[in-house]
Amino acid sequence: MRNSDAHAPIALRVQEEDMVATVPLVAELEWRSIVRQVDRIVNLTPHVIDIVVDGAVVASIAPEGSVARVAETIRNDGSIAVGGVSVSLQLVESQHVMGLPDPRPGVLYVVSRIVAERLPDRADVVFPYTLVRNDDGVVIGCGSFGRIG
Numbered sequence: 001m002r003n004s005d006a007h008a009p010i011a012l013r014v015q016e017e018d019m020v021a022t023v024p025l026v027a028e029l030e031w032r033s034i035v036r037q038v039d040r041i042v043n044l045t046p047h048v049i050d051i052v053v054d055g056a057v058v059a060s061i062a063p064e065g066s067v068a069r070v071a072e073t074i075r076n077d078g079s080i081a082v083g084g085v086s087v088s089l090q091l092v093e094s095q096h097v098m099g100l101p102d103p104r105p106g107v108l109y110v111v112s113r114i115v116a117e118r119l120p121d122r123a124d125v126v127f128p129y130t131l132v133r134n135d136d137g138v139v140i141g142c143g144s145f146g147r148i149g
């Protein structure tokens with residue numbers, strides 16, 4: 001792509017069975033590669049995070065000890081009948097994030113996805129993404145990290 005074409009309008013060609021349509025995309029796409037300098041990765045989950053590339057564990061990140069969590073307020077919201085037994089129903093409201101340090105240059109914090117979803121403006125917060133599973137369906141690692149945008 002030429003530099004002058006970087007923001008040229010583009011269209012998406014959609015085909016379903018016997019119908020073909022060209023639909024303009026609403027947003028412009030900007031192609032870029034972002035490489036961040038990371039001096040330290042801090043695992044704020046309670047689990048070892050194994051990074052898996054081409055089926056092999058290439059790195060393991062041990063838990064730091066403290067765990068970042070989302071505080072919750074829980075209230076009784078009645079009950080429901082299941083199999084002839086009354087099971088309580090709880091109303092869970094997410095609050096603020098606890099246990100996450102302030103940003104530091106060169107430090108990347110790995111947290112659970114639920115924590116990351118509460119912090120879309122923190123570029124230093126990521127979660128295990130592209131989960132890799134064994135033949136029994138058990139997660140054995142991740143192939144990438146995700147960030148909420």
